[in-house]
Amino acid sequence: MPYSRVFERGIHVxxxxxxxxxxxxxxGLALALNLLRGIIDADFDFREGREKWGGDGNAGARLLFGADVGIVGYGGIGRALHHLLVPFRPQLRIFDPWIPPSHxxxxxxxxxxxxxxxxxxDVVFVLAGVTSENQKFLGAESFASMRKGAAFILLSRADVVDFDAMVDAVHSGHIRAASDVFPExxxxxxxxxxxxxxxxxxxHRAGAxxxxxxxxGDFVLEDLSLLDQNLPPLRCKRAERETVERLQSRPVEVN
Structure with a gap:
């Protein structure tokens, strides 16, 4: 997309x-609950006849309620996730260098x-998009700094993490992880x-x-109706000239 040219002509992207x-x-919420309570592993154990009953089946289990939760990237997904987390009353910390602290x-x-x-x-959700500055900004050192047994959930793009380092951190038993996106x-x-x-x-099925x-389609039709009235689009997200050329996400080939 030749952004500078379309912006000069007053065209919205x-x-x-x-x-x-x-x-x-x-x-993301479902993945967090699964990691904290071991739901999938317990199901597989039950199928194989090696289930553990009651408290014996909860070794390492944690509550999401009242947990320390971190969100990396506070865009549309981050805000939607925040609303879902409110009933769990977490201590919620957010890192996003593109968002003012007051917001x-x-x-x-x-x-x-x-x-x-x-x-x-106790739980980290990564929702940050890939930019020209942040590829693989979460690596082995970041994973080593996490609490032992913490849950790491990747939902945005695999290029923001050192994927092999994340897998290694899980293999070592230091953290548990879930991902909807992969480097290939x-x-x-x-x-x-x-x-x-x-x-x-x-x-890569979270949003599909x-x-x-x-x-x-509803968003497009609503915004076309606004444009017919010489009003700016509101439902679709507008590309901003200050940031759009810094975004580096690869296109998704399968939906």
């Missing part, structure tokens, strides 16, 4: 990606630097992430709901 905020946030405080959370979020959270999609059949215990894998795709 918009996207319907906000339709994915609620579906992705809901899956986070007004939303009822605590602005924090990245190190504080990583070191002081599909991943190679022999990649260790396919067999790693303590890792929940979701095949029929309801979200239909909502895209």
């Amino acid at each position: 918009v996207t319907t990606t906000e339709v994915f905020a609620q579906p992705v946030a809901e899956l 986070i405080i007004d939303a009822g959370a605590e602005p924090a630097d990245l190190a504080t979020v990583m070191q002081n959270s 999609e599909p991943m190679p059949s022999d990649h260790p992430v396919r067999r790693r215990p303590g890792f929940i894998r979701s095949a 709901l029929r309801s979200a795709f239909l909502k895209m």
